[in-house]
Amino acid sequence: MKLTILGCYAATPRTMTNPTSQVLEIKNQMFLIDCGEGTQVQLRKHKIRFSKINHIFISHLHGDHFFGLPGLVSTFRLLGRDTEMHIYGPKGIEEAINLLLKLGNSWTNYKLIFHELTSKESELIYEDDKVTVKTIPLNHRVYTNGFLFQEKLSSRTLDIEAVESYGIEVCYYQNIKNGRDITLDDGRVIPNDELTFDPPKPKSYAFCSDTAYKPDIVPLIKGVDVLYHESTFLETQAELAPKTKHSTAKEAAAIAKQANVGQLILGHYSTRYKSIDLFKEEALEVFDKVLLADDGKVFNF
Structure with missing residues (x-):
């Protein structure tokens, strides 16, 4: 299981940081999770083949998580893509993308299949013979889901x-x-x-961004190998977390501890802070297996 962080900072892009987007490679498949501005540039920079991306998962319709999607859809067309593309995201994502294609008179020459999500309960949204993907309902200012990727048990x-x-x-x-x-x-x-x-133990990865502290997701992610959880704020601005429906580093660590996950990766940092190392320091006070996401960082599990 390989995770490439294309972007992991909150709000607006900067010259040295990018908004949320990441690529998960699991069982020889590649899944794009969120698609903030600059995603396709980051894909090129890190030499990730566009043609291997057939499934895109969008957590919610805030710009820093999906404004890169229209450009990526258009680039696929310019590259002559002919294989279908599946996009999973909140209701409204199909209207948003199709409106831009319509106004630009630039319909894709490949099949674009939208899977719009509305359920506030966890549901299975993707399955093949090797992997399943379920939603993790989150608590943000708009309808938002995290995603749980799970390998199926291999043959002996x-x-x-x-x-x-x-x-x-x-x-x-x-x-x-x-x-x-x-x-x-x-x-x-x-x-x-x-x-x-015996076959190897199936691996699992949970993506949880953006969300306020939500301990009722713990049963959904219990025992996952890797949890990516947003940590927008430090304790010095903890009062902003419930107002904006984000989490602090300590709250992310509390979720990881309650769920007994194998590894916690922090991300979605507010750009107000000078060093992301501060997030790790605070999280380690609660949970002892903490890594920091950063743009371009690759994790192998």
């Missing part, structure tokens, strides 16, 4: 030495990987766990 791995020692033919390998026991010609039944290794 063949223990080739064991299989060959029993003289089992290749045509039975897939059945063995699927968990079946094998009956030999002499009638002996070989239990599957003697012929295979």
Whole structure:
């Protein structure tokens, strides 16, 4: 599982920082999460292939989380894209993008499929044979969701030495990987766990931005490997968090601790602060596994 931070700062872009956007690579698939201004420039800068992006998840319709999307949709067209693109986001996102395409008379030459979200309960919005994506309802000034990405359990791995020692033919390998026991010609039944290794533990990633402190999301993200949680404010401006429906670094750490996550990544910093190291210092007072997102930073888990 690989996470590339394209942008992780709040509000307006600056010459040295970008608003929210990140790419998650999981099970050989690539998902774009949020699309603030400058996303396509960051994709180029970090040599991420546009053609590998087929699913885009937008948390909410504040500009610093989706104003880069119209430009990206247009660039896909200019690059001659012909494969369909799926966009998941709040109701209204289809109208917003289609209006710009209509006014510019620049309809895409690829299929643009919108999945508009309205539920205030967690729901499954994407599934294939390797990955599921569920929403995490958040508490912000407009309708907002986080996203929970979960790997499915892989097939068991063949223990080739064991299989060959029993003289089992290749045509039975897939059945063995699927968990079946094998009956030999002499009638002996070989239990599957003697012929295979356990698959790796499925990995999970939760993206939670933007939101006020919301402890009722804890059951949804319990035990995830990695949690990205917004931390817009430090304690010196903690009074601004409930007013703007954002979180402090300590509140993000409290969520991580309650959910017993493997790793917390902080992001969505207010640009009023001189150093993002201050966010980590405050979070470490509550939770001991804290990393800092920053533009261009790559995490491998």
